Amino acid sequence: MLKHCQRLLVVTLLLAAPVHAEKLLCHVTYGGDTRDLEARPVNSPYTVPVQPIGSYFLFRIVFHKEPADLASIKLYVFADRDSGPVPIQQATYPYPPVAGKRAGYGFTGLHQVYEPIRDGELQYWCEWFPSEPAR
Template identity: 55%
Template sequence: MRFTAFFLLALTLALPASAAEQILCHVEYGGETRELRAAPVSSPYAVAPTAIGSYFLFRVVFERSGSVKLYTYADREQGPVPIHVAEYQRQDLRPGRYGFTGVQTVYEPLRDGELKYWCELVGKAAR
C-alpha cells in the first residue's frame, strides 16, 4: 500500500508543466503557424517577446492573478514599437471556437503583411 501511495505521489510530481494552466496562442504569419505557450508569472517584466518573421514581436503575459495581456510590436531599428495590445481578465478566458480572443489580425504599418492570432486557456488549474 505504501509503495502504491509513493508511486502515485511520484507520478503526480513528474507530470509535465503542460498539465498546469497555460495560455496557448496560435500565431500565423507568412503562411506559417506557430504555437506560443505562456505559464503564469509573478512579474510581467521578465517576459520577453518572441520574434515573428522579421518585423513583428509577440508577447504573452499570463499573470498569476489570471489576467492576460497580449502585445504585438513592430521591430524597428530604433527599438520595438507597440502596435496592438489586448487585455483579458480571468472571467474573460472562456473557451470558444477561437479561444477567448477570437481571431485577431494585426497589419504591418509599413509593409503589406499581416499577423493573425488567437489564444486559449489550456491545462487544468494547478490548485
C-alpha cells in the same frame, strides 16, 4: 525483497497522476507559417520576453494571476523597427478568461494585425488550459 520494491515502485508510478499546469497557448500565423506560443503564469510582467515573428513582428504574452486585483492576460504585438520595438496592438482579457469559444478561436477570437510598412498580416488567437486537479 527486490521484487516487492520493484512492484511498489511500479504501482506508485502508475498511481501518480501527471499534473497539468495551467497555461495559455497562442496560435500565431505570419507568412503562411503558424507557431504555437505557450505561456504560464508569471510573478512579474517585466520579466516576460518578446517572441520574434518573422522579420517584422514581436509578440508578447503576459499571464498575470496575482495579486487578484491585477490578474489579467495581456497580449502585445510590436513592430520591430531599427529604432526599437513600437507597440501596434495590445489586448487585455480578464483572468480567468470568459468561458466559451469565439467562433472556434479560443477566448480571444481571431485577431489580424497589419504591417504599416510592408503590407504583411499577422493573425493570432489564444486558448486557456486551466490546471487539472490531481486525481
